[in-house]
Amino acid sequence: MIDILPIRIQRTTASRLAEVDLDHIEFGKVFSDHMFAVEYRDGEWQEPQIVPYGDMAVSPANSALHYGQAIFEGMKAYQQADGGVALFRPLDNWARLNASAERMCMPAIPEELFMQGLKELIRLDAKWVPAKEGSSLYIRPFMFATDGFIGVRPSDTYRFMIFTCPVNAYYNKPLRVRFEQKYVRSAEGGAGFAKAAGNYGGAMMPSKLAQDEGYHQLLWTDASEHQYVEESGTMNAIFVIDGRVVTPALSTSILDGITRRSVLQLARDWGMPVEERKVSSLEIMDALTKGKLHEAFGVGTAATIAPIATIGFEGHDYDLPTVGPDAFSKRVSAALEAIRSGEATDSHSWMVKV
Numbered sequence: 001m002i003d004i005l006p007i008r009i010q011r012t013t014a015s016r017l018a019e020v021d022l023d024h025i026e027f028g029k030v031f032s033d034h035m036f037a038v039e040y041r042d043g044e045w046q047e048p049q050i051v052p053y054g055d056m057a058v059s060p061a062n063s064a065l066h067y068g069q070a071i072f073e074g075m076k077a078y079q080q081a082d083g084g085v086a087l088f089r090p091l092d093n094w095a096r097l098n099a100s101a102e103r104m105c106m107p108a109i110p111e112e113l114f115m116q117g118l119k120e121l122i123r124l125d126a127k128w129v130p131a132k133e134g135s136s137l138y139i140r141p142f143m144f145a146t147d148g149f150i151g152v153r154p155s156d157t158y159r160f161m162i163f164t165c166p167v168n169a170y171y172n173k174p175l176r177v178r179f180e181q182k183y184v185r186s187a188e189g190g191a192g193f194a195k196a197a198g199n200y201g202g203a204m205m206p207s208k209l210a211q212d213e214g215y216h217q218l219l220w221t222d223a224s225e226h227q228y229v230e231e232s233g234t235m236n237a238i239f240v241i242d243g244r245v246v247t248p249a250l251s252t253s254i255l256d257g258i259t260r261r262s263v264l265q266l267a268r269d270w271g272m273p274v275e276e277r278k279v280s281s282l283e284i285m286d287a288l289t290k291g292k293l294h295e296a297f298g299v300g301t302a303a304t305i306a307p308i309a310t311i312g313f314e315g316h317d318y319d320l321p322t323v324g325p326d327a328f329s330k331r332v333s334a335a336l337e338a339i340r341s342g343e344a345t346d347s348h349s350w351m352v353k354v
């Protein structure tokens with residue numbers, strides 16, 4: 001791809017990099033020096049800019065604040081073994097952002113605008129990509145309505161932005177989760193497949209209730225029967241039952257995770273049977289009590305793989321067997337890490353150099 005869009009760059013005169021210890025970062029609290037921003041107005045995207053990271057002004061009547069036209073993505077860039085920086089499946093994030101935009105009546109972002117903005121930004125802040133094993137640069141692209149108008153209708157104006165945060169390896173403490181059979185994260189026909197801000201807001205109270213009971217997160221079930229597994233917290237859920245990799249099939253209520261997609265691809269590459277279908281809480285509990293549920297884990301960009309140690313169901317807690325070093329979740333996590341750092345062959349062309 002040739003760089004065709006002129007991106008106006010205003011460099012910071014006060015880099016904060018020297019103040020940051022890239023080996024000890026609290027997730028999501030440290031932001032790189034610059035951010036990318038482009039306005040949508042008069043039916044088209046205007047001139048893109050890269051400016052120093054900082055606060056911005058919005059109208060109190062901003063329609064994203066009132067009616068929730070706000071979507072985002074989460075992705076990562078990795079320091080490569082041979083030097084340089086590469087992104088993991090960025091076009092998948094671009095396509096998903098546009099799927100979310102369509103669902104929320106927001107304008108699509110052209111591929112060149114997304115990719116060039118992303119690459120320029122990361123090149124400019126390349127020194128913020130941590131080198132330590134397991135570390136990466138977390139990237140947050142997002143779009144929101146900017147009309148200062150409180151009538152209920154899709155906004156005429158929007159802002160698309162990208163900022164980045166250096167992050168360290170996520171400590172995957174084995175999770176205690178419980179089936180949620182009262183509240184729902186999303187319903188068939190809703191916007192659960194979109195990475196829309198409101199999906200997160202609505203999930204916080206039920207998650208807080210579970211945390212107060214000593215669980216880390218919920219295993220969401222379907223909205224109509226509260227029987228079938230949807231997701232685990234804000235991650236997709238994957239189970240290993242009797243040597244088969246089993247995961248809920250995608251639907252309008254489940255977010256199509258890129259980590260999920262990648263894990264299933266590796267399982268298929270390794271010749272494991274993969275089943276994308278309905279998975280009921282009863283099936284999981286039956287397999288667990290019969291010793292056939294070998295592994296359960298959440299998958300997502302932030303944590304990659306978050307193993308589940310305990311599942312709460314109808315007031316009782318059930319422990320999974322402890323996973324050994326040969327467990328699928330361990331092997332797939334190591335394989336993804338090796339592809340992302342450039343140490344392993346990237347046979348699916350997932351990595352894109354910046």
Ligand SMILES: *Cc1c(COP(=O)(O)O)cnc(C)c1O
Nearest residue numbers: 234235236255257258259300301
């Ligand atoms: C982002 C997200 C995921 C994980 O998607 P990845 O592309 O793997 O990061 C899963 N579920 C929900 C609800 C999400 O918002």
